[in-house]
Amino acid sequence: MNILANFNDSLTEYFEKVDKLAISSYSELLITLDDELFKSKPKYLKSIKISSRSILTTKGYVTFKRRYYYDESIKKYYYLLDLKLKISKYKKLSDELVLKIMDRINETSYRKIGKTIVPNHVISKSTIYRAIKNTQIYLDEKQIKIKEFSGNVHLQIDEKYLKIRGFPNKIPLYTCCMFTDKLNVGTEESPRNKLVNKIIYGTFNMKDFIDEINYCLKNIYHVSESSEIFLSGDLAQYIRSFKNKIYVCKAKYIPDKWHVLKSINDLMRYCNMNKYDKDLLLNTLKTTPKARIINQGQSYIIKLIKTHDDIEKIWKIDRYLGCCQECINSHHYSQRFYRTSNFSKETVEKINLIELSKCIDVKPKIGIRKSNYVIPKIHYKPSFDDIDKTYNVNLNSFTLQTRKLLANMIFGSNT
Numbered sequence: 001m002n003i004l005a006n007f008n009d010s011l012t013e014y015f016e017k018v019d020k021l022a023i024s025s026y027s028e029l030l031i032t033l034d035d036e037l038f039k040s041k042p043k044y045l046k047s048i049k050i051s052s053r054s055i056l057t058t059k060g061y062v063t064f065k066r067r068y069y070y071d072e073s074i075k076k077y078y079y080l081l082d083l084k085l086k087i088s089k090y091k092k093l094s095d096e097l098v099l100k101i102m103d104r105i106n107e108t109s110y111r112k113i114g115k116t117i118v119p120n121h122v123i124s125k126s127t128i129y130r131a132i133k134n135t136q137i138y139l140d141e142k143q144i145k146i147k148e149f150s151g152n153v154h155l156q157i158d159e160k161y162l163k164i165r166g167f168p169n170k171i172p173l174y175t176c177c178m179f180t181d182k183l184n185v186g187t188e189e190s191p192r193n194k195l196v197n198k199i200i201y202g203t204f205n206m207k208d209f210i211d212e213i214n215y216c217l218k219n220i221y222h223v224s225e226s227s228e229i230f231l232s233g234d235l236a237q238y239i240r241s242f243k244n245k246i247y248v249c250k251a252k253y254i255p256d257k258w259h260v261l262k263s264i265n266d267l268m269r270y271c272n273m274n275k276y277d278k279d280l281l282l283n284t285l286k287t288t289p290k291a292r293i294i295n296q297g298q299s300y301i302i303k304l305i306k307t308h309d310d311i312e313k314i315w316k317i318d319r320y321l322g323c324c325q326e327c328i329n330s331h332h333y334s335q336r337f338y339r340t341s342n343f344s345k346e347t348v349e350k351i352n353l354i355e356l357s358k359c360i361d362v363k364p365k366i367g368i369r370k371s372n373y374v375i376p377k378i379h380y381k382p383s384f385d386d387i388d389k390t391y392n393v394n395l396n397s398f399t400l401q402t403r404k405l406l407a408n409m410i411f412g413s414n415t
Contacts, residue, residue, distance in 0.1 A: 016119075019059040030064040034081045037067075044073040045080070055087070057094040058118060093123075093131050095366040099354075101128055102137065106337065106351045133346075136367040137353040143362045144220055146197045149180035153221050155213065155251070156325035157233040157242060162337050165344045173337075173348065174209045175202040177328045178216060182321055195324075197221070200332055200359050202352040204345055206238075210245045223249040232323035234259045235300055255304075256323040257315055263301040264311070278305055332359070 038047065047067045054063040066081035082089070093101075097118070104113050105128075114123035156177045161170035179195040186192030199216055203209050217223045227249040233239035234256055243251035268276060271284040285302060308314060315322070332355045337348075357364040 023057070023060050023062055027062055027064045030062075030066070030081065030085075033084070034064075034066040037080050037084065041069070041080070044071060046070045046072060048077070051079070053082075055094050056092060056097060056118060056121065056123070058097050058100055060118065060121065062094070092127065098131050098135050098366060099364060101131060102135070102350060102354050103358075105132065105347070106333070132350070135350070137350050137357075138365040138367055139353060139357055139360075139362055140365065141220070144199070144360050146180075146220055146222075149197060151181055151319045151321075153217065153223060153227075153229040154179050154321055154323075155217075155229055155231050155246075156323050156328065157231070157239050158325040158329055159236075160329055160333060160337065162348065163342070164348070165342050171204060173202055173204055173333075173352075174206060175325070175329055175333070176200070176209070176213060177325055178213075178221070179321075180221070198359055200328060200356055202333070202355075203349065214246065214248050217246070218248040225249060228252055230254055230317075230320055232256055233325060235263065235298075240300065254314065254317065254320060254323070255300075256325070258326075260301060260304065260311070260314070263298050264305070267298060267301065278309070282306065 041047075046069060048070050049068045050065050051068055052063060052065050054061045056062075066079050068077065069080050070077050081087075101113055101117060104117070110125045110128045114125055114128050117123060157174070158176075159172040159174050162173050163170050177195070177198060177200050179198040181196040182193040183196050184191060185194045199220065201209070201212055201216070203212070217229065223229065225248070229246070229249055229251050231239075231243050231246070231251045231253045232255070233242075240253055240255075243253050264276065267281060267285065268274075271281060273281060273284070282302070282305060304311065304314065337343075343351075353364060
């Protein structure tokens with residue numbers, strides 16, 4: 001390799017050689033581990049054959065050979081190395097590759113991901129689909145670190161209507177953002193604020209939405225019953241009444257400034273007013289047939305106008321930092337959500353967890369769906385229950401309904 005020929009070409013060539021060396025070394029390490037397991041195996045394990053296996057990673061294929069055993073004590077066959085390393089039976093993609101795929105599915109199509117995610121390798125669209133479908137994402141909440149703060153927790157709520165597979169109409173995805181402070185990370189010419197102690201969350205289920213928010217407030221932000229948080233959002237009824245669903249502390253609702261001013265501007269335009277005049281606006285609205293007014297949000301705005309001589313005082317509250325939930329939604333939930341993405345609800349929930357993991361800087365963990373019938377729980381000598389229930393159960397010869405019934409009997413219902 002001539003390093004002086006061209007920097008970019010030589011750098012790419014160097015990285016490729018390093019990747020190949022790393023993959024080769026790891027494959028040899030797995031083979032060595034299998035040899036050690038063979039030397040220390042108990043007498044009731046009989047080696048039947050040696051088989052090769054390949055798992056695709058972000059750097060390429062890791063190919064290794066391992067022994068297939070017959071366990072005379074429980075009359076079962078299994079690969080001891082696979083059980084030792086918790087490699088599920090039908091696994092083709094590594095966890096780090098699956099996480100990289102999950103991070104990109106809300107940006108581009110499965111087909112494009114398969115062509116670009118691993119250099120010099122193409123993953124089929126169906127393989128990516130199955131990997132996403134059969135993977136569950138978990139976050140270790142103990143790793144979430146919140147800096148000490150003296151201000152109030154800010155809770156912002158909004159929703160986005162998404163086209164979801166299996167539903168004729170768009171359904172709401174409830175989103176929220178919690179933070180405690182803002183930090184100026186820009187310059188004088190280009191000011192820019194960064195939210196401190198930020199946590200984002202999104203789900204389709206309102207009950208889960210309420211429970212998760214209360215859990216975060218109590219167990220992560222450590223609010224007390226006497227604490228007060230600022231609740232912000234648009235003028236939707238469920239957001240205005242959401243303070244009644246916060247049961248771990250007090251909550252004060254402050255409407256988003258942009259939505260308030262826009263609603264006032266709409267009312268002024270409806271009354272043919274060019275300049276804001278509280279008395280004139282209210283008197284004009286009194287003569288307007290109620291059937292021609294006004295949605296619930298604007299009705300709420302009229303009440304605000306009546307009770308505030310200076311509408312700006314609504315947001316002049318000590319320690320209140322403002323609302324930016326519209327920006328949060330646009331930043332964390334890509335434009336692909338607004339198109340006919342044909343995602344399932346489960347896939348969108350996984351995307352939400354990936355976005356949350358990036359926000360709080362916690363590496364997500366991967367689990368395997370129970371429908372895979374492979375959830376290894378490994379000790380040195382696998383017990384009969386572990387192997388019979390999680391590794392060596394083959395239901396493929398049965399019909400779909402029978403497989404579902406037997407799977408529920410073995411693993412318990414998913415509901």
